[in-house]
Amino acid sequence: MTESAPLIKPLIEQRADPYIYKHHDGYYYFIASVPEYDRLELRRSQTLAGLAEAPGITVWRKPETGPYSDLIWAPEIHFIDGTWCIYFAAAPSREILDNLFQHRMYALTTTADNPQEGNWQLAQVDSGIDAFCLDATSFAHRGERYYLWAQKEPGIPGNSNLYIAPMDSPISIVGKPIRLSIPEFDWETVGFAVNEGPAVIARHGRVFISYSASATDHNYCMGLLYADEDADLLDPASWHKSPQPVFQSCHQRGIYGPGHNSFTVSEDGERDILVYHARTYTKIEGDPLWDPNRHTYIKAFGWSDDGMPVFGSPAEP
Known part of the structure; x- marks a missing residue:
């Protein structure tokens, strides 16, 4: 595979699983996985470009031991009913693990x-399934709040599926988790059979869930689920799944493995912005998990005449 020099620059280097939230105070808030996987670091700026130079304030650091003392992954910051909430996943100390990936989901609130x-106050978010889980997000629709995440379910082949459940508080769900998607297409199962990193945007009469699939190398890519805005979002039959990836590596211009995205808007509120991470090379030394060079990128995107998102190429400025 030929490496190509990328033509665009990242917004922030060495920040994976990026999440940007625009608050009513006029600030953008940025949080992401740091290469050390040991802390939660929060930036804020009144412009998207300003996030690049904004100081990263550590708001929480993992303890040395215990059930949430290692591999701090994929944080998101939300503002729910007057409470700030940071969702993240964490694993027990590696010294006591037979299997590295024993993550559970947690939330910090203030x-x-x-x-x-x-x-900040810490609580575990119980998914209702006692197995590997991560990548939680939350969204409100038609007066209801939902929790959406990735999880391994015993008895189902693969590494993680997507689940949804209603919430009765910023840190707890009610009812049985509803499985929305499993890795089933070839492009979802390269290296690992993965559906993870869900993100939600509602436009043009539909609710969309983007998600990421396959191993976190150059095969990583984004898929899409969508439902009518009037549908029962807790009914798997309400959701349709794109049979092809909607955002994937650009080998011609050297942006590889785009994914684990979030959505925000431009400063004037007129443009939808895709936030994602990607690498600029494919030849990863050792385990991709420990390669620090997944960088945060942003790009504006548009919509087709029939109301579907058009993400384009990750190499577009």
């Missing part, structure tokens, strides 16, 4: 006006 200065 009611501080500025979350960079908050006094």
